[in-house]
Amino acid sequence: QKEVEQNSGPLSVPEGAIASLNCTYSDRGSQSFFWYRQYSGKSPELIMFIYSNGDKEDGRFTAQLNKASQYVSLLIRDSQPSDSATYLCAVRNTGFQKLVFGTGTRLLVSP
């Protein structure tokens, strides 16, 4: 079982819709969860992170965490074509050290 799993996609949504990106993790002791966006040929850029159960909102982005289900998600409201990218879920393991990344979900937002 991979430590962090994501559906590779592509996830296709029309402009203005809500995009829902999901991630599951295997280490029950994981403490914090990060979402990064990576455009083709570029390095990952941080969108937001969450470490408490529930929802955390930042602009058009909402991160949701359910530690009991070992599940974290990212919702993007009012999706724009410029949101088209690969979204990486990353989990900080029990030792609070390295971030373990999923392989990413490719999102395509069509005009």
Next chain:
Amino acid sequence: GAGVSQSPSNKVTEKGKDVELRCDPISGHTALYWYRQRLGQGLEFLIYFQGNSAPDKSGLPSDRFSAERTGESVSTLTIQRTQQEDSAVYLCASSLNANYNSPLHFGNGTRLTVT
């Protein structure tokens, strides 16, 4: 500096040669990480430095790979006797500390091509 700086941005080398990649973290960041990303793949952890503690080298794929960091400053990743499978983007990241709520900030990467 304003962000994580990596050099060179691109490196083409012949199989069997040694290469050295450099990373300059954000000023004041005590934690530094190296990741590798092969074409179309996810980020693969290589090594992690935190202050003066012993580095976590658990992700280094072979003894041809080594990395150093002096204090809380520049780090170099060295690959000896490069192989074609070493071709990838090597990403460096730093974080303020190793606390659970301290995110990583990435540099622009070094694209390594081994011919």
